[in-house]
Amino acid sequence: MNKAKYTQEVPEDRRDILTILENHKKPVKIMILGGVDSGKTTLATFLANELLSLGFRVAIIDSDIGQKGILPPATISLGFPDGLFESFGDIKAYKHYFVGSITPNQFFGEMIAGVKLLTEEAEKKSDVIIIDTTGLISGSGVELKRMKIETVKPDVLIALQRKDELEPILKPFEGKIQIFRLKVSEKARKFSREERKKIRKEKWKEYFKDSRPYTINLNQFIISGTQLFQGEEINENEKSLLETLFKWLIIHGRKIGEKYFVVKVDIANVPRQIDKNVLQYFDFEKLSNILLGLIDKEGFCLGLGILKFINFKELKAEILTPLDEEIMKEVREIRFGRIRVREDGEELGLLDRNGL
Incomplete structure (x- = not known):
């Protein structure tokens, strides 16, 4: 090895x-x-x-x-x-x-x-x-x-x-x-x-061989390494307009300054012209199996986790990690990585630094 x-x-x-x-x-x-x-x-x-x-x-x-x-x-x-x-x-x-x-x-x-x-x-x-x-x-x-x-x-x-x-x-x-x-x-x-x-x-x-699942409340942690929770949540009118324009189902959306960032699912196979200076998107299916850093109060990494699912409505996430419950109590920050990997070791690809 x-x-x-x-x-x-x-x-x-x-x-x-x-x-x-x-x-x-x-x-x-x-x-x-x-x-x-x-x-x-x-x-x-x-x-x-x-x-x-x-x-x-x-x-x-x-x-x-x-x-x-x-x-x-x-x-x-x-x-x-x-x-x-x-x-x-x-x-x-x-x-x-x-x-x-x-x-x-x-x-x-x-x-x-x-x-x-x-x-x-x-x-x-x-x-x-x-x-x-x-x-x-x-x-x-x-x-x-x-x-x-x-x-x-x-x-x-x-x-x-x-x-x-x-x-x-x-x-x-x-x-x-x-x-x-x-x-x-x-x-x-x-x-x-x-x-x-x-x-x-x-x-x-x-x-990851001895990993266990955890359901974590994202409100209890600093979330870093991602735009997912920056800025303000988009309102229903903005969400509806974007869904209509681009034939998407928007799972989660933020407005960061003058730019929109959304997590979406395609509901139609249609051509789309998108100005990335105004709108950035991320496919919901790629949110699974993202590598996470579980960070302590000093900024060091206690261990790794794999993101399995985010419930944006309740702001809860399902993760897998080999860390035990006592070490998990020391985690202060969840930091998103840019590689997708399964617990069996199969790599699913790299994400662009600015893509998430």
């Missing part, structure tokens, strides 16, 4: 870095960069285990939201391994930050905030903080990594490159941060999109 496992069969330059880290002023923050399937998590696992063997307190921040080792996916997780471990999957999370997607695209703010906040938590009780990152390193990924480095301020950057693909990220930090450039190991295995999806399916299924 995890791509990366602990091995001591590593290129010699990895051991050279280990010696440098061993003698580095503590605490030391290490950020590992590399493209998809470049061996970032394998290197992080090696360094963490070797440093643990030397008696250092190690923190792992797993921010590879699509290929998470520390469950669950769609979050950034902090863990403190208390002994040698085979893979990130063996580490119990200390805290999570909810991103709500399996890709950092459209979620740069969450990616940066999550790593920053969890790094601050890690600094309180560790000698070495190892930050594993996503494989998004080109296009907008260059700016994401730049902003993350500027915000987190790691002491060491370890760059795993096949050629020179990380140089646009690294060059602004030359002379400011200690940088180690390593070649991707010849043993690094490439995984297909289908293989990565299959691994995620197993992880979703594992996380």
Whole structure:
């Protein structure tokens, strides 16, 4: 279920870095960069285990939201391994930050905030903080990594490159941060999109296997990550006019500033011309199986839930989550994600950031 496992069969330059880290002023923050399937998590696992063997307190921040080792996916997780471990999957999370997607695209703010906040938590009780990152390193990924480095301020950057693909990220930090450039190991295995999806399916299924249903009163929580309850509820005249114009059944509608946002069901298959600057809509059927973050009073994610149904009239929701009743009492905020997934691990697709 995890791509990366602990091995001591590593290129010699990895051991050279280990010696440098061993003698580095503590605490030391290490950020590992590399493209998809470049061996970032394998290197992080090696360094963490070797440093643990030397008696250092190690923190792992797993921010590879699509290929998470520390469950669950769609979050950034902090863990403190208390002994040698085979893979990130063996580490119990200390805290999570909810991103709500399996890709950092459209979620740069969450990616940066999550790593920053969890790094601050890690600094309180560790000698070495190892930050594993996503494989998004080109296009907008260059700016994401730049902003993350500027915000987190790691002491060491370890760059795993096949050629020179990380140089646009690294060059602004030359002379400011200690940088180690390593070649991707010849043993690094490439995984297909289908293989990565299959691994995620197993992880979703594992996380949600002991889920139980809850009926929650939405009035008792802060609702975030969505426009569903922003602005004012539309009146009956507005609802009737929109239904007549577009041949919809409107389940729920809000007016946010000068713009309408509705949850609808089509009642006729007719062409529609809609000015999205005036009216935004969401299909009611897609409100099921949306990933939810269950957030505590400090803004950290206690766990995940799956939205099954919203009763807009009574403002109640049916959700599935593995959290027990005592932990559910600590939830202060329900945050909507942008991936639809079933409890059996089947992913039903990503939603646009602005679509909900």
